[in-house]
Amino acid sequence: MPGSTLASDTRDPAARGTAAPGLPGSALGLGRRVVGGAWAFTRAHPAGGAAGLLLLILLIVVMLADVIAPFRFDRSVASRFLGPLSETRAGQMLWLGTDEIGRDLFTRMLHGGRTSLYVGLAAPLLGISLGAIIGIVSAYFGGVVDLLVQRLVDVFLTLPALVMAMVITIGLGFTMPVVIIAIGVSLVAASSRVMRAHALTLREMQYVTASEAIGTSKARIVMRHLVPNSVAPFLVLFAVNVGNAITTEAALSFLGLGISPPTPSWGNMLTTAQQYFEHAPQIAFVPGLTVAVVVLAVNLFGDSLRDALDPRLRGRR
Amino acid sequence: MRTYVARRLLLVLPTLFLLGTFLFFMLRVLPGDVVFGIIAPGGGASVSEEEMNRLRRDLGLLDPIHEQYARWLWRTLRGDLGQSVRAQSPVLDILLTKVQVTAALAVLAMVIALVLAIPLGILSAISRGSLLDQGIRAFTATGLALPTFWVGIIVILMLLRIFHWSPPIQFAPIHKDPIANFRILIIPALVLGFRSAAFISRLVRSMMLEVLTEDYVRTARAKGLVPWTVIVRHALPNASLPVITLAALSFSQIVEGAVIMEVIFNLPGLGSMMQQAVFARDFDLVLGVAIGLAVVTLVWILIVDLTYAWLDPRIRYS
Numbered sequence: 001m002p003g004s005t006l007a008s009d010t011r012d013p014a015a016r017g018t019a020a021p022g023l024p025g026s027a028l029g030l031g032r033r034v035v036g037g038a039w040a041f042t043r044a045h046p047a048g049g050a051a052g053l054l055l056l057i058l059l060i061v062v063m064l065a066d067v068i069a070p071f072r073f074d075r076s077v078a079s080r081f082l083g084p085l086s087e088t089r090a091g092q093m094l095w096l097g098t099d100e101i102g103r104d105l106f107t108r109m110l111h112g113g114r115t116s117l118y119v120g121l122a123a124p125l126l127g128i129s130l131g132a133i134i135g136i137v138s139a140y141f142g143g144v145v146d147l148l149v150q151r152l153v154d155v156f157l158t159l160p161a162l163v164m165a166m167v168i169t170i171g172l173g174f175t176m177p178v179v180i181i182a183i184g185v186s187l188v189a190a191s192s193r194v195m196r197a198h199a200l201t202l203r204e205m206q207y208v209t210a211s212e213a214i215g216t217s218k219a220r221i222v223m224r225h226l227v228p229n230s231v232a233p234f235l236v237l238f239a240v241n242v243g244n245a246i247t248t249e250a251a252l253s254f255l256g257l258g259i260s261p262p263t264p265s266w267g268n269m270l271t272t273a274q275q276y277f278e279h280a281p282q283i284a285f286v287p288g289l290t291v292a293v294v295v296l297a298v299n300l301f302g303d304s305l306r307d308a309l310d311p312r313l314r315g316r317r
Numbered sequence: 318m319r320t321y322v323a324r325r326l327l328l329v330l331p332t333l334f335l336l337g338t339f340l341f342f343m344l345r346v347l348p349g350d351v352v353f354g355i356i357a358p359g360g361g362a363s364v365s366e367e368e369m370n371r372l373r374r375d376l377g378l379l380d381p382i383h384e385q386y387a388r389w390l391w392r393t394l395r396g397d398l399g400q401s402v403r404a405q406s407p408v409l410d411i412l413l414t415k416v417q418v419t420a421a422l423a424v425l426a427m428v429i430a431l432v433l434a435i436p437l438g439i440l441s442a443i444s445r446g447s448l449l450d451q452g453i454r455a456f457t458a459t460g461l462a463l464p465t466f467w468v469g470i471i472v473i474l475m476l477l478r479i480f481h482w483s484p485p486i487q488f489a490p491i492h493k494d495p496i497a498n499f500r501i502l503i504i505p506a507l508v509l510g511f512r513s514a515a516f517i518s519r520l521v522r523s524m525m526l527e528v529l530t531e532d533y534v535r536t537a538r539a540k541g542l543v544p545w546t547v548i549v550r551h552a553l554p555n556a557s558l559p560v561i562t563l564a565a566l567s568f569s570q571i572v573e574g575a576v577i578m579e580v581i582f583n584l585p586g587l588g589s590m591m592q593q594a595v596f597a598r599d600f601d602l603v604l605g606v607a608i609g610l611a612v613v614t615l616v617w618i619l620i621v622d623l624t625y626a627w628l629d630p631r632i633r634y635s
Contacts, residue, residue: 154328155335158615159607162573163591167607170595171343247464251577254466255592270467274581277474284474288467296462 041308048304051297058294062113069107074262076102084282099269099283100276109286112264115176116291119265120246120298122180124238127187128195132234134188135195136226140203140218150196156189162248166257174260179252183245191237198233202226232309239302243295250291266291321626325619332615333608340607341389344600345382398608399601401594408605411590416609418586422502422509422575423613427568429510430517435560437514438521439548445526453518460515465574469508469581476504505578512574513567520563524556531555558628565621569614576610587613 042049061068070092080102087093096105138149156164161183168182202208202225211221246266252258253267261268266287273284380388392399398408441453476482528534529552537547576588583589587606594602 151328151331152335155332155339157569158332158336158618159611160569160573160576160614162576163607163610166591166595167340167343170603171345243462250464251466251573255577255580257592257595270470274470274473277470284467284470288464288471291467292459292463295464296458299458299461 041304045304045308048301048308051300051304054297055294055301058113059117062110062117065107065110065114069104069110071104071107073103073108073111073264080279082280096286097280097282099280100272105282105286108264108269109266109290112266112269112287113290115259115263115265116246116249116267116294119176119180119183119249119259120242120294123183123245123249124187124241126180126184128191128234128237128241130184131188131191131193131237132195132227132230135192135197136199136222136230138192139196139199140222140226142203149192153189153192157193161186161190161244162251165248165252166255169252169257174256174258176259176263179249179258182252183248186248187241187245191241194237195230195233198230199226202229205229236302236306236309239298239305243298243302246291246295246298250287318626322623325622329615329619333612336611337390337393337604337608338386340604340611341386342382344604344607345385398605401599401602401605408601411602412587412605412609415585415587415590415606416613418502418584419572419575419579419588419610420613421498422506422578422584422586423568423571425502425506426509426513426571426575427564429506430513430567430571431564433510433514434517435521435553438518439525439553441518441522442525442529443548454522457515457519460512463512465508465512466577466581468511469505469578472504472508473581501582501584505575505582505584509571509574509578513571516567516570517560517563521556521560524559525552528552528556558625561621561625561628565618568617568621572610572614 038049038052042052076098080098080100082098082102084097086097096109099105099108134149134153138146159167164186165179165182168185169178172178172181205225208221208225211225216224249258249265250267250270253260253265254270256268256271259265259268269287270284273288277284389399396409398412400406401408401411437453437457441450444450525548534547534551537551538544542550575586576591578584579586579588580592587609591603591606591610594606
């Protein structure tokens, strides 16, 4: 967009000045602002900050799964159902033991975590972005557009999200991109409702009226005013739905309708848990508890983020 | 009120039509086909290509998609959801028997959720900041984070370990043996209801906190009413409308949960039917079950909307 770089330059000359002069300033300045913001957030919401840090570390660890993992996720490395902290014949440590065909559980947790977290982040990003666009456009244009869009949203709200996701994976296949699309699409209807409600209040703002008065085009008002001002509810909605997406992926894969083996996911690692529980309870406990802890952390972080971004909620609780 | 009911009922038909169409086209891209499921359940290659093509032609699977859609639509409008190619019986008959299990499980879970959530939320709100409140909030946060299906698995395994109880292989339908039926459904319903209770009680708490600061609550207290009466007669009714909204919304989550519980607890409902039908590539049955699940939710939303209009006159006149 023309002029936008200029605007940001004039807006915070101070920030640029303090960011080490002589260096390609904007990147460093942005870095500082992010770190500073994160620090302020952690001071105000210690639990949320800790949860966020935990998630960040976890994300980095699973992204490096190929480097960290001691074995291959699809090869058996020792005899089956070994307990945690046992060793292979060659003397390598099996931190969490082995599964029903002797694959290293720790390796599979890392790779499964990559699947689960990628889906957990990508699906809400896709679904809520779509929902936001639909909601904002529907609210701003109003009238017939709004009426038609909202009736359509009603239709999709009738279908339980998991069933919607199931139908899509059944139709398009059991791979990671499809699962991301499926879970993303299942979030569109509900999130478009939330974004619409927010955009309805924005539409009445004076700066929108002023912009209309000087003859700005509708598309430009949506892009310049409504979208930037919807970032806060977008972020909150996103954070709240990451946990949902992770559990939905786990449930889908558990049923055999999500990510299909041999690619591990925390969900499909539990598919056989019921069968082999007697031999190796860790097969059931490790992925399940991990999902629970991650979702708890995501929810804590999301709640704190909502408190931080929604001034109306400040001081309540 | 009558026009409102009529308007709401009229909206059901286009909703079902659009849903059905979406589901039809979504599932039509299904890879692999039912023919393999019928002729070669074990995946054997002993059947000739010719024979499979004849079966596909008989089932209408080779026609252009718009013809298949038109045929499906015409059939569905007359109340015929097609044949389950594998079970050799009409999809509608299968649905009508299976839907009872799913609906019973979901409604039971909903009742459990409300019975747990409302007292917990109220207790948490009136003892705000106390140890009890902290405890309840920690409990609900945990309830929200534990994946339902995993809790289901662990509960079964624990019951098996400790009480040597396992989910029965034989299911007892509600009209034949209500007590046995209840005993089968209660455990999965508890697992499901527990999660929704966590979800709902958080809202009950925050609504109660809001309502308790209102002037009429102070007035009620000032005139010397027993604290219990203040809460039940004055605060609770005013906090209940958003709670009903959330209960309505969380029903579709309960239906989702029911789908998974049926698979884990081996219950013959729509969810386990769906899973079997998918793996058998039984197209009409998958479509029918998806529609059935949507109808269950639709009926519930309708009931809630009507209750709303009955409780709040502003809605039915708008």
